[in-house]
Amino acid sequence: MSDRNVAVVTGGSRGIGRAVAIQLAKSGNDVAVIYRGNKEKAEEVVDIIKSFGVDAISIQADVSSSSDCKEAISKVKEAFGKVNILVNNAGITRDGLLIRMKDSDFDDVINANLKGTFYMMRECIPLMLKADVKKIINISSVAGVLGNQGQANYSASKAGVIGLTKSAAREYASKKININAIAPGMIETDMTGDMNEKAREGVIATVPFKQMGKAEDIAFAVDFLAGKGSDYITGQVLCVDGGMAI
Numbered sequence: 001m002s003d004r005n006v007a008v009v010t011g012g013s014r015g016i017g018r019a020v021a022i023q024l025a026k027s028g029n030d031v032a033v034i035y036r037g038n039k040e041k042a043e044e045v046v047d048i049i050k051s052f053g054v055d056a057i058s059i060q061a062d063v064s065s066s067s068d069c070k071e072a073i074s075k076v077k078e079a080f081g082k083v084n085i086l087v088n089n090a091g092i093t094r095d096g097l098l099i100r101m102k103d104s105d106f107d108d109v110i111n112a113n114l115k116g117t118f119y120m121m122r123e124c125i126p127l128m129l130k131a132d133v134k135k136i137i138n139i140s141s142v143a144g145v146l147g148n149q150g151q152a153n154y155s156a157s158k159a160g161v162i163g164l165t166k167s168a169a170r171e172y173a174s175k176k177i178n179i180n181a182i183a184p185g186m187i188e189t190d191m192t193g194d195m196n197e198k199a200r201e202g203v204i205a206t207v208p209f210k211q212m213g214k215a216e217d218i219a220f221a222v223d224f225l226a227g228k229g230s231d232y233i234t235g236q237v238l239c240v241d242g243g244m245a246i
């Protein structure tokens with residue numbers, strides 16, 4: 001077993017998760033990149049990570065399936081023997097007005113964003129208990145803090161992630177597992193890429209910094225919460241949002 005810490009990053013093939021996986025590798029961690037369907041992109045991230053002299057694997061898993069999560073973490077255990085850092089980043093949107101929202105739009109978002117986070121924590125925490133370094137970072141959203149019109153499903157899932165984070169932080173404080181959440185604001189990724197110019201301008205107007213964030217802005221915050229600097233921090237929600245949630 002390597003002396004390096006092992007990080008599991010869900011949704012590591014693209015966007016914020018990609019930046020997080022690369023940043024954690026730069027900080028000297030081995031990384032398991034979990035992706036849903038984009039094998040090519042996930043393999044690209046693995047190659048970049050390996051160029052930093054640490055180890056990486058990609059694993060296909062749908063986080064909304066408890067059996068996929070179980071299997072994925074058993075593959076991580078097989079490959080690296082341990083888990084020290086878990087970043088629950090995989091997430092989806094299915095936006096629409098509440099009164100027109102289909103059951104499946106609500107369920108799919110809750111299953112991926114909230115239940116996926118729960119499943120991965122349930123699999124990883126038992127492996128973390130005996131480790132020296134044990135950190136969980138859950139990616140919520142400013143929509144989970146403030147709510148957002150057209151995102152009843154998404155906001156509920158991300159507010160749920162905050163409740164899950166705080167409860168787990170209390171439950172595993174005696175085991176010295178640091179469990180925190182990050183609430184990103186508007187970040188340039190595929191998720192926000194299909195907004196039209198008018199909608200984009202409207203959102204940027206609500207950001208005190210008057211600009212969107214980059215995936216790397218979130219990656220630096222994750223790296224902090226995954227490192228020594230967060231040893232006395234647990235159950236917190238760090239808004240990385242150019243001031244949106246002030």
Ligand code: NDP
Pocket residue numbers: 010011012013014015016017034035036037038039041061062063064088089090091092112116139140141142183184185186187188189190191192
């Ligand atoms: P992207 O859409 O760019 O990427 C999503 C990633 O999640 C991909 O790697 C995708 O895998 C993976 N994924 C999606 N569903 C599943 C699933 N069921 N199982 C496994 N992997 C899955 O999203 P972002 O990078 O923008 O968002 C990352 C996180 O940050 C999400 O939780 C999102 O809600 C949150 N967030 C984003 C904000 C933004 O402005 N971008 C703002 C606030 C929060 P694949 O490539 O294989 O499809």
